[in-house]
Amino acid sequence: MEKVITSQGIVDRSKDIGPFVPEADDDRLICRCEEITKGEIRKAVHEGMYTVTEVRRYLRAGMGLCQGQTCGRFVKGIIASELGVSPAELEPATSRSPMRPVEMAVLGHEV
Amino acid sequence: MTININEKTADVIIVGAGIIGSASAYYLAQKGLSVIVLEGSKNIGDGGSSRNGGGVRQSGRDPRELPLVMWGIENLWPTLSEELGVDVEYTQKGNLRLGKTEAHLKTLKGLADRAIACGLDVRMIDGDEVRAINPYLSEEVIGASWCPTDGHANPLTATLGYYKKARELGVRFITGEKVVQIKKIKGQVRQIITENNVYESDKVLVAAGYQSRKILSTVGIDVPMEALKMSCLVTEAEPKMFDQMLGTAEADFYGHQSKHGSFVFGGSTGFEGMDKDNGRPISSSLGASCTCRGIMKYFPALSQAKIVRSWSGWIDRCADLVPVISPVEEVPGLYIACAFTGHGFGIAPAAAYNIAEMIADGKTTIDISALRYDRFKPKL
Numbered sequence: 001m002e003k004v005i006t007s008q009g010i011v012d013r014s015k016d017i018g019p020f021v022p023e024a025d026d027d028r029l030i031c032r033c034e035e036i037t038k039g040e041i042r043k044a045v046h047e048g049m050y051t052v053t054e055v056r057r058y059l060r061a062g063m064g065l066c067q068g069q070t071c072g073r074f075v076k077g078i079i080a081s082e083l084g085v086s087p088a089e090l091e092p093a094t095s096r097s098p099m100r101p102v103e104m105a106v107l108g109h110e111v
Numbered sequence: 112m113t114i115n116i117n118e119k120t121a122d123v124i125i126v127g128a129g130i131i132g133s134a135s136a137y138y139l140a141q142k143g144l145s146v147i148v149l150e151g152s153k154n155i156g157d158g159g160s161s162r163n164g165g166g167v168r169q170s171g172r173d174p175r176e177l178p179l180v181m182w183g184i185e186n187l188w189p190t191l192s193e194e195l196g197v198d199v200e201y202t203q204k205g206n207l208r209l210g211k212t213e214a215h216l217k218t219l220k221g222l223a224d225r226a227i228a229c230g231l232d233v234r235m236i237d238g239d240e241v242r243a244i245n246p247y248l249s250e251e252v253i254g255a256s257w258c259p260t261d262g263h264a265n266p267l268t269a270t271l272g273y274y275k276k277a278r279e280l281g282v283r284f285i286t287g288e289k290v291v292q293i294k295k296i297k298g299q300v301r302q303i304i305t306e307n308n309v310y311e312s313d314k315v316l317v318a319a320g321y322q323s324r325k326i327l328s329t330v331g332i333d334v335p336m337e338a339l340k341m342s343c344l345v346t347e348a349e350p351k352m353f354d355q356m357l358g359t360a361e362a363d364f365y366g367h368q369s370k371h372g373s374f375v376f377g378g379s380t381g382f383e384g385m386d387k388d389n390g391r392p393i394s395s396s397l398g399a400s401c402t403c404r405g406i407m408k409y410f411p412a413l414s415q416a417k418i419v420r421s422w423s424g425w426i427d428r429c430a431d432l433v434p435v436i437s438p439v440e441e442v443p444g445l446y447i448a449c450a451f452t453g454h455g456f457g458i459a460p461a462a463a464y465n466i467a468e469m470i471a472d473g474k475t476t477i478d479i480s481a482l483r484y485d486r487f488k489p490k491l
Contacts, residue, residue, distance in 0.1 A: 101417035108403030
């Protein structure tokens with residue numbers, strides 16, 4: 001089977017990645033903040049979400065209080081495995097400030 | 112459905128997989144046309160489609176685009192989640208555009224009067240009535256325009272929902288495929304040249320946000336617009352406070368509380384358009400702090416809400432602040448949909464539906480001739 005991601009970084013979203021096959025540990029929580037399971041992430045890949053950013057926007061995995069600092073690596077690994085590529089071929093989600101949740105009253109007084 | 116992944120031709124090729132490109136692909140596929148969508152970045156919906164305040168509003172809009180957005184709110188938004196099989200979190204609970212000074216109220220009244228003339232149900236209300244609708248607003252608010260049929264939705268799931276549904280209908284989306292040139296053959300659009308490949312079609316829709324300008328220049332067409340960076344912030348999930356979409360006369364902030372519970376607020380610093388540019392929309396250190404100060408004046412109760420992230424994106428700001436949705440007769444086969452000027456999300460379903468009609472049928476449900484590409488004239 002042809003690789004999903006070409007050497008130039010081109011990804012045809014209609015390439016066959018095989019069917020979604022349920023696995024025994026699909027109900028394992030991966031994103032603890034937003035309570036997203038491994039199965040949900042794997043299913044999202046088959047629905048066309050091929051990047052960490054897309055899965056994040058589609059399921060909210062990595063969008064909670066820790067902003068993916070805990071689960072980011074696992075989410076990437078699951079997507080890569082589903083696509084049959086190395087995790088190194090996928091970009092992580094963008095890190096966004098602030099580093100930790102900050103009250104408006106505190107952030108608003110920073111000039 | 113069998114899809115030949117080596118095929119480089121289609122009935123229509125769309126440049127840009129934002130919500131306009133993805134939704135147009137969906138409506139074209141519904142009409143039985145084959146479609147390829149070429150996206151330069153790695154992600155679907157990477158530009159303004161995923162970077163906006165989620166407003167689905169009519170109030171405050173230009174009369175030239177009002178009929179289109181009003182039609183979409185009447186006919187498409189209410190059933191969109193069902194249609195796409197993805198929760199787009201559409202909430203139609205009204206829009207308050209807030210004022211704190213007499214000058215603000217004058218601005219808001221001018222906008223409201225213009226919309227009323229187009230048949231929109233919008234009216235001016237005083238501070239007490241504002242607080243009857245949203246009791247969390249401070250006494251600083253002395254009035255607002257109120258449009259009960261406005262609302263908000265989730266731009267992330269709406270954009271990806273259109274993509275998912277279009278993909279199911281056989282539309283081919285190809286990411287990392289940056290278009291560098293459109294080439295005419297015998298005067299007719301024919302080749303779409305990317306950094307690595309050549310695609311062919313007799314019909315091309317350019318829906319690439321600000322990047323459209325460079326692509327269109329390869330066939331001698333220009334849309335006067337600039338890239339303007341704006342930023343937003345998101346709070347942690349809070350107990351449910353209110354359902355309305357909010358904006359202000361001063362544009363110091365806008366936003367809503369999402370279904371998830373977090374507040375999404377956009378704001379400006381006054382330095383928009385003057386940022387240092389390293390090629391990516393990076394949040395400035397001033398943006399989130401400034402927006403927090405703006406929000407707290409309107410919502411003192413939110414001062415302890417925690418900000419979990421901030422982000423920014425580019426607006427494709429048109430010279431006259433309304434989009435270009437148009438066929439280009441002087442380049443047969445070329446269609447444009449860009450320059451939505453930061454309010455392209457709410458209008459996207461209606462725009463895309465009419466774009467599909469424009470391309471497939473040559474006529475549209477709503478008259479969009481005021482949005483033509485050749486409307487720009489110098490001031491003297």
